[in-house]
Amino acid sequence: MNADNSGRVAEISAALDSVRSRLTAACAAAGRPASAVTLLPVTKFFPASDARILYELGCREFGESREQEAIAKVAEFAAAAAGGAIDGADPVRWHMIGQLQRNKARSVAKWAYAIHSVDSARLADALDRAALDALSAGDRAAPLRVLIQVSLDADPTRGGIALDELAALAARIETADGLELAGLMAVPPLGSDADEQFARLHEVHRSVLESHPHAVELSAGMTGDLEAAVRHGSTCVRVGTALLGSRPVISK
């Protein structure tokens, strides 16, 4: 790492220590082993150089929510690995965590290890076709891991599938050869009670596990509510702000 970014390295290193401590404490308080919950650093809006710093600090998985931005960062990482600047033998896994349009499926299937935000049969079908093509072209080595985003407030503009359509979508993904059903994801509505929301999500996850026992991932919890998510079965917290700072506010 070069000297001129040492300030940023120190900043991110301290933030990572603090988030890891929060996570360890949250697991202990919930009576769960620390290994039960993965930290997924969210690098959206921040440069590839910040992801590189997190990589040097031991992170190997990153979350991105905007397709265009993600492609550029993935390419930068691939170039650094090819040039020997990072250890290419220990590759990075990129997770798509944001709302995704079907016309981006082909691109995402080439770079994403997992998608946390699948919320319709049409999107699942497009991703299945794209993943199968990427597999046969050698652009990916394994099926695309899919988490179904669940709507906790039935507001379709926020993304997520309604609870009464969840079982059908899970069954459909299960039969798709290009996809692997990994679990569920949700983002509680703003201003809601996180404990209440995550408790409901946990119940929903339990019922999905009855029919799909390998769908063990529960992607829940962010900077503001990771403790509540860990209390209610989260296996993956997606953390941006607490690691990298505030993002510019964008309107939807």
Ligand SMILES: *Cc1c(COP(=O)(O)O)cnc(C)c1O
């Ligand atoms: C941006 C984003 C996050 C990270 O949120 P923070 O509050 O910054 O930790 C988590 N999940 C999703 C889906 C996001 O888009």
